[in-house]
Amino acid sequence: MQKDVFGGLTVRDILPSEPLGCKLLLHYALGDAASALAGSGCTAAAVLDQDGQLVGLLTENDVMRAYFEGASPDHRLADWFVSGLARAPTHVLRQKLTVRPTDALVVVAEHMVTNALTGDCACHHVLVEGDDGKILAILSAFDMAQAICRSDRWDNPLLQGAQNKRAKGDGDEQPQTSKTLRTASTAVQDIMKPRESVFTCPPLSTMKDVLKVLLLTRQNSALVVDEEGIYGIVTPRDAVRAFADGVPGSMCIADWLRRLESGVTNRLIASTASIEEAAALMTARKLQHLVVVPPGGIQALGIVSALDLVVGSQSCKQVLCETPIWEGPTLGELLVQQPHLTAICSKTTTLGEAAQSLLTTGRTSAAVALSPFRLLTENDIMRAYADGWPRESSAEHWLLSQESPRAMLPQHLLVPPSVPLTEAASLMLGVAVSAWGDPCHHLVVKGVQGVAGGWQGVFSALDIARGLCTLGSELEVAKTGADLATVSMFMKPLWDVPTCRTTDSIQHALASLVNGRQNAVLVMDENGAYQGLITPRCALHAMAEAVPRDRSVAEHVARDWLRGSGGSGGEGFKREVFPESRLLDAASIMAARSLHHLVVVDRQESGTEPSQPVGVLSALDVARGVASMRCRCPFASLGWLWWCRGPSSCSLWSA
Structure with missing residues (x-):
């Protein structure tokens, strides 16, 4: 039988006397809504339209997200709910966040845990709906925590006869439930987030930096730590207060913490304390996050939240899934947004025709109707031109003539549509350093049904850049790590870039x-x-236009081939960027102009001398940037600080 730490209580047993608590109207401004949340002490508010109909919930995490995105306090709730960023709009409420008054709290806890595991909605809240469809209340994880320490739950016979477990924290007694606890309960240390899952920020971080940590790690608390230890904690409640008070996102988090009346010492709980005692402490002090320390100790072992108590209330231990910090949209989502991501040619198509098709479509590869499936890439065209193949040769003849396995499509380049953008970049880089030798610029996205030979499209390195440009919010950009990356971090420096003379032939250069x-x-x-x-793009022009192979590069510098890459190109189509340019801005230029390479030039202060190249940035370099961000965590966990700096870094700053 499933253990019921709620003592058989139902939703009806803990319904508040005032229905819905904090209520907001759709025309309210976000700043006013944040003030209402902060003043009421609620973690979510019902949002009603002009007819009094519920259109969604506004949670603390919604305000935190809006704050991070730079939304104005005057931004209307109506605009927020149509932005696609709200965590609990109407359709989500009905599908995932609705419970009945007769539901047992243990069932509601399971419901919250399920939502927490998926991570795609407001998992800290559920909506209580009556049999008549009327909304009765909003139930939060904090309400569930309060229910755990209610005295009347001990009347449940399942909980009778167990031994009381008590623990002390830093010398002070933990708040007790109103009756003697009679359960061999789970200890806080069994359900807390350990040091390795508790993320930190240095005191010089801005408010926005801290919000980024919370949003990217999908955690609702972050510790502020310096060389002397821990002296602050930031939660969504703090974000709500700061947004309501008009605190700029650029404010130093240390300055913000100095304004608060209470610090970390008000949040301590012994690691051996029961979840009932943790719930009692949260209830007494109206806190949703506690810092876990050894009995009588001052070194933080982890964090326990109200939602952790709900998760820990389940009979079978649930572990919230760790979501990769860097992910971005999936390839399937990007293919839907850009259905032109594939060029197709028949096996009888000539190399010249294929080159012209790639130029017309702006693609770097074409699917060839052969069995097995083959790709004809612009690098194939370049190799064919350099090797002297006639433009009238068929694509089939070229592909079948290649003995190298690169002409075949390797299985690890076939990917499902669920692959995130960052993982796609990693796959391209993984192949680029494999035994195949040649850089990999393409992934074939499988068909949804998984039918043999089925595919949705071909995803190129340039599509990585295009994918970055489709991100619609600051958080989505931050999920790829591109918000802080610069061109200089990933470009090929000048000494790694080959050169040719204007007197060289086109064939020699290619x-x-x-x-x-x-x-x-x-x-x-x-x-x-x-x-x-x-670039290989020049080979497409040469093959499509039947350019003699002995013609010099100088004869084509002035042509449109080079797309303004030199002094003779059109002013409206330059392809230069600076080393300090954001990688995201470089990706935008590539995507807007279908350029696979940008020349990185130095910035001339005088403005009279021409800029000189210092490197080249390719679409594959952009992919390398995205892939490298996926492979590292940009935030220091408490466990990492313990390992690097020693136990003192995890001690309370004021202790």
């Missing part, structure tokens, strides 16, 4: 790319001045 396994070569004149960039 052959240097093939032999060097590179996709860009800088064109320099006889004086060493930068003139342009040769």
Whole structure:
């Protein structure tokens, strides 16, 4: 039989006397809504339209997200709920967040845990709906925690006869339930978030920096830690107060903490305390997060929240799934947004026709109707041109003539549509350093049904850049790690980029790319001045236009091939960026202009001398940037500080 730590209580037993508690109207401003939440002490408010109909819940996490996104306090709730960022709009309420008054609290706890495991909605709250469809109340994880320490729950015969477990914290007695506890209860240390899952911020972090930690890690608390230890904690409640008070996101978090009346010492709970005692302490002090310390100790072991108590109330121990910090949209979502992500040609299509098709569609590969499935890429066209293949040769003939396994599509390049953008970037980089040698610029997205040979589209390295540009909010950008990345972090420096002379032939320049396994070569004149960039895209032009292979590069510097990459290109189509430019801005240029390579130039202060190249940034470099962000955590956990700095870094700052 499932253990019921709620003593058989039902939702009706803990319904508040005032229905819905805090209520807001759809035309209210976010700043006023935040003030109402902060003043009421509620963690969520019902939002009603002009007819009094419920349209959603506004939670503390909604306010925190709006704060992070830079929303104005004057931003209307109506606009927030149509933005797609609200965590509990009407359809989510009905599908996932509704319970009945007759439901047992243990069932509601299971409901909350299920929502917490999926992580896609307001898992800290449920809506209580009567049999007549009338909304009776909003129930929060904090309400559930309060129910755990209610005296009347001990009348349940399942809880009779167990031994009382008591614990002390830092010398003070923990608040007790109103009757002697009679359960061999779960200890706080068994359900807390351990040090490794508790993230920290240095005191010089801004308010927005801390909100980023909370939102990306999907945690509702972060500790502020310096060399002397812990002296602060930030939760969504703090974000609500700060937003309501008009605190700028640029404010130093240490300055904000100095304004607060109480610190971390008000939140201590012994690791051996029961979840009932933790619930009692939360109830007595109206706190949703406690810092767990050893009995009589001052070193933080972890954090326990009201939701952790709900999770710990389940008979079978549930562990909230750790979500990768970096993820971004899935390939399937991006393919839906951009259905043009595939070019197709028949096996009889000539290399010249295929080159023209890729130029017309702006793609870097075409699916060839062969069995097994094959891709003809712009690098294939470049190799064919450099090797002297006639433009009238068929795509089938070219592909079948290649003995190298690169002509075949390896199985690990077939990916499901559920693969996140960051993982796609990692896959491309994984192949690029594999035994295959050649960089991988393409992933084939499988069909939804998984039918043999079925596929949705081809995803290229340039589509990584396009994917970054589709992100509609600051948090989505932050999830990919692109918000702090600069071009200088991922560009190829000048000494790693091959060069050619304007007097070299087109074939020689392209052959240097093939032999060097590179996709860009800088064109320099006889004086060493930068003139342009040769890429596989130039090979498409050469093959499509039947350009003689012995023609010099100089004859094409002035043509549209180089897309303003040199001084002779059009002013409206430059492809230069600076080393300090944001990687996201570089990706935007690539996506808007279908450019696979940008020339990185130094910034000339005088403005009279031409900028000189210092490197090249490719679409694959953008993918490398996204992939590397996925492989590291940008936030220091309490466990990491313990390991690097020693136990003192996890001690209370004022102790």
